[in-house]
Amino acid sequence: MALSIFRRLKIPHVFALLLGVIFFCSLLTYVVPSGEYQRQERQIGELTRTMVLPNTFESLPKHYSLQGVLWGEAVEGQATPVGILQFLSAIPRGLEQSADIIFFIFIIGGVFGILQRTGAITAAIRSLVNRFANSGPLLTIILVLVISISGSTLGMGEEFIPLVPIFLFVSKELGYDRIYGLALVMLAADIGFAAATTNPFTVQIAQGIAEVPLGGDIGFRLIFYAACLAITLTYLLRYGARVKKDPSQSIMAGDDFSLAEFQLEEQQLRPAHLWILFVSALIFSFIIYAVQNMGWWLNEMAGGFILIGILAALIGRLSVEEATKAFTHGMTEMVVAALVVGFARGIQVVLMDGKIMDSLIFYAAQVLQSFPKVVAAEGMLVFQSLLNFFIPSGSGQAATTMPLMAPLSDVLGLDRQTAVFAFTCGDGFSNTIIPTSGVLMAMLALAKIPYDKWLRFMLPLFLQLILASAIFLAITVYWYQ
Numbered sequence: 001m002a003l004s005i006f007r008r009l010k011i012p013h014v015f016a017l018l019l020g021v022i023f024f025c026s027l028l029t030y031v032v033p034s035g036e037y038q039r040q041e042r043q044i045g046e047l048t049r050t051m052v053l054p055n056t057f058e059s060l061p062k063h064y065s066l067q068g069v070l071w072g073e074a075v076e077g078q079a080t081p082v083g084i085l086q087f088l089s090a091i092p093r094g095l096e097q098s099a100d101i102i103f104f105i106f107i108i109g110g111v112f113g114i115l116q117r118t119g120a121i122t123a124a125i126r127s128l129v130n131r132f133a134n135s136g137p138l139l140t141i142i143l144v145l146v147i148s149i150s151g152s153t154l155g156m157g158e159e160f161i162p163l164v165p166i167f168l169f170v171s172k173e174l175g176y177d178r179i180y181g182l183a184l185v186m187l188a189a190d191i192g193f194a195a196a197t198t199n200p201f202t203v204q205i206a207q208g209i210a211e212v213p214l215g216g217d218i219g220f221r222l223i224f225y226a227a228c229l230a231i232t233l234t235y236l237l238r239y240g241a242r243v244k245k246d247p248s249q250s251i252m253a254g255d256d257f258s259l260a261e262f263q264l265e266e267q268q269l270r271p272a273h274l275w276i277l278f279v280s281a282l283i284f285s286f287i288i289y290a291v292q293n294m295g296w297w298l299n300e301m302a303g304g305f306i307l308i309g310i311l312a313a314l315i316g317r318l319s320v321e322e323a324t325k326a327f328t329h330g331m332t333e334m335v336v337a338a339l340v341v342g343f344a345r346g347i348q349v350v351l352m353d354g355k356i357m358d359s360l361i362f363y364a365a366q367v368l369q370s371f372p373k374v375v376a377a378e379g380m381l382v383f384q385s386l387l388n389f390f391i392p393s394g395s396g397q398a399a400t401t402m403p404l405m406a407p408l409s410d411v412l413g414l415d416r417q418t419a420v421f422a423f424t425c426g427d428g429f430s431n432t433i434i435p436t437s438g439v440l441m442a443m444l445a446l447a448k449i450p451y452d453k454w455l456r457f458m459l460p461l462f463l464q465l466i467l468a469s470a471i472f473l474a475i476t477v478y479w480y481q
Contacts, residue, residue, distance in 0.1 A: 014441045018436065019091070033363075054407045059359075061077075064080075067083075068081065070083055097349065098341050101298060102339070104302050106338055107306060108159060109337070110327040112162035115276065115308075120316070122166070123268060123269040123270070125170060126268075137241075144188040149192060152197045152198070154198075158439055160189050160443075161439065170184065177250040178252055179453065179457050182449060186439075187236070190431050190432045190440075191232050196428065209402040210402055210420050220421075224472050228465060231465060251453050252449065272315055272317075283308050286304070344437070361400065369412065373413055377474065380405060381473055384422055406420075414477060
């Protein structure tokens, strides 16, 4: 029954889908009570975050008028539902507010375009495929382990978008399908990101806001990461075995799996390629160090990537014209991926316009206070998962919810680490299925995988991971007593 429903499900193009979600959220501003918290800026490590102040929520009456319906009308002390002009301008405003991420994606796309032009990445991947041609499961384990560790420790996600074609190539060479190829990179990164150990964009920010020791629960998180990795690899390898044995078992059965548009040429691994990879890895390692210890953010990271592109072009002996063309081609391939991020941000824009974002958080917190400790902890997980649909940003969601969830955990008799754990799981795992996740929809667009096909693949695994999260979350209730 469920599979037949998935087969009939037709999901529109990502831009149309996100526009529909923005419209729905605009309508919600007419019926959901409005209110807002006071906010203040606070230094969390090397980063400055704007956070809500607990116990400052104030309900706001709604102001309805024809002018408000048409283009909005600001009234002191009242909330105006989203008007037609505000709805239409939500996407441009979302693009503007996401400019740093959008341009970061363009930059790394251009840099990877240069790396592709030198042949270093293709040659390295080809060498790996040749080495593990008869050991697809082993190569899968290696790749998923490396990428998930990057997500878990460093919070990497957007950085992997340009690598999607490479992993599709690996999947095809090993006899799998597009979904398997995307899972090697996107699913691996998301699982690591959700099962965070030292992820600076989620767990460290959340622990800083909650005022608990950074890394104080690292042992517990390592066990949870290992459990999630085992669940994911088991699911993925079983799916791959079915597809390899009978291609008709693929969720994308009948797909020709052509990668001609990516221009992945045959390359032999040469000394110049090894030098390019070594220098790139060295600079990238410094970028990650600088993010952790020097307060670097997207602009500085983008500058580091540009240096990688320049040195790769020099070592690969590309002419200025060749390097420029490769850079612009790489950016061109990221257009949809980058714009999706801005479209998704439009959802948050209209919720803030109608002043119902804070209301959703306030009423959820009120409900949780009426439940026993274990049930309330599980409620936090559900709440954070649902909220991620509207705020698909780990650091943004941490800054919005943790100032409330941390003191709420005190009231409920829970350790604040439990609230942090509920946040990282709820924020992270839902990124694998929600259509408002810019990174997910960007990668699906690049891989040419329809959202409904991905949902058929991912939903059973998502439920397993959420169940594991719920079990471990219940354990934390007693672990920290």
